[in-house]
Amino acid sequence: MSRLDSFIRRLEAQRACIDRAVALAAPLPGPVIEVGLGNGRTYDHLRDRARGREIFAFDRHVAAHPACVPDAAHLLLGDFRATLAQAASALGGKIAICHADIGSGDEAASQALGAEIAPLIDALMAPGGIIVGDQVMRAARWEELPLPPGIEPGRYFIRRVRA
Amino acid sequence: MSRLDSFIRRLEAQRACIDRAVALAAPLPGPVIEVGLGNGRTYDHLRDRARGREIFAFDRHVAAHPACVPDAAHLLLGDFRATLAQAASALGGKIAICHADIGSGDEAASQALGAEIAPLIDALMAPGGIIVGDQVMRAARWEELPLPPGIEPGRYFIRRVRA
Numbered sequence: 001m002s003r004l005d006s007f008i009r010r011l012e013a014q015r016a017c018i019d020r021a022v023a024l025a026a027p028l029p030g031p032v033i034e035v036g037l038g039n040g041r042t043y044d045h046l047r048d049r050a051r052g053r054e055i056f057a058f059d060r061h062v063a064a065h066p067a068c069v070p071d072a073a074h075l076l077l078g079d080f081r082a083t084l085a086q087a088a089s090a091l092g093g094k095i096a097i098c099h100a101d102i103g104s105g106d107e108a109a110s111q112a113l114g115a116e117i118a119p120l121i122d123a124l125m126a127p128g129g130i131i132v133g134d135q136v137m138r139a140a141r142w143e144e145l146p147l148p149p150g151i152e153p154g155r156y157f158i159r160r161v162r163a
Numbered sequence: 164m165s166r167l168d169s170f171i172r173r174l175e176a177q178r179a180c181i182d183r184a185v186a187l188a189a190p191l192p193g194p195v196i197e198v199g200l201g202n203g204r205t206y207d208h209l210r211d212r213a214r215g216r217e218i219f220a221f222d223r224h225v226a227a228h229p230a231c232v233p234d235a236a237h238l239l240l241g242d243f244r245a246t247l248a249q250a251a252s253a254l255g256g257k258i259a260i261c262h263a264d265i266g267s268g269d270e271a272a273s274q275a276l277g278a279e280i281a282p283l284i285d286a287l288m289a290p291g292g293i294i295v296g297d298q299v300m301r302a303a304r305w306e307e308l309p310l311p312p313g314i315e316p317g318r319y320f321i322r323r324v325r326a
Contacts, residue, residue, distance in 0.1 A: 001211075002208035002211040002212070004174070004177070004208035005208070007174065015168070015171060041167040047165070048165040048168075067166075
């Protein structure tokens with residue numbers, strides 16, 4: 001499999017998992033958080049698929065396409081560990097969908113970051129909320145959900161907060 | 164359609180067109196040129212799909228994944244207009260497949276670059292050779308070929324050098 005094949009497969013998995021998360025969270029009110037705005041492609045996708053939901057995006061700095069940058073009230077810039085913790089006063093227990101695509105080229109650092117921010121994300125999630133993303137993340141009240149058909153285990157992850 | 168949808172569609176079109184070009188050029192001996200190495204994903208794809216063919220990559224500078232950088236004898240660095248012209252002495256009339264993914268964010272500049280380098284690419288191509296890429300490019304002895312099924316016209320282009 002070429003790197004082009006692998007990249008396409010990763011993006012298709014990402015899209016299928018986000019779409020699944022949006023469908024699973026349909027009965028639940030509440031905003032979306034996008035942890036890692038990056039180039040803004042998945043933010044745009046969430047905006048399209050989860051219409052009507054408020055979306056708050058977190059990142060260190062803005063590197064997104066200008067059409068995919070949220071307004072200042074929905075953009076939380078800085079280290080995830082600080083901004084996710086700060087968001088708890090306004091958003092704690094309210095989030096219906098979290099998408100966290102936080103992997104960098106450094107696999108060990110990405111895993112460590114995932115482990116560090118899982119409890120901070122957990123504090124924001126509503127009961128029944130869905131957490132979808134590219135890293136292993138665990139919290140006591142989360143259950144792993146099966147991936148959409150055709151997606152290799154470990155490529156992406158979907159969990160639900162037990163109600 | 165979200166930017167994620169559009170990006171996936173573009174990559175799938177790119178892959179399908181490269182695979183088609185490799186199949187069309189199968190009866191023809193000769194090397195491949197990759198005009199625009201970029202991150203090296205399509206170089207890796209060509210290396211996988213067009214096994215046994217020499218591949219020469221052209222770019223301004225190396226921004227590719229370390230595993231996708233050709234050796235010095237197959238890497239021609241500098242302005243395409245200079246390096247493609249210089250390559251004519253060694254490769255003129257010999258190339259079986261050219262892949263040229265040269266678009267930048269600036270559409271007018273990308274179109275102008277495509278028009279400028281088309282004659283330089285033409286000089287390298289063998290009769291019957293296939294030119295696949297992301298920009299409109301024309302040469303007197305090229306004919307446009309149909310795209311693989313499901314790909315919107317204008318997303319990618321395939322041409323054959325008349326024999």
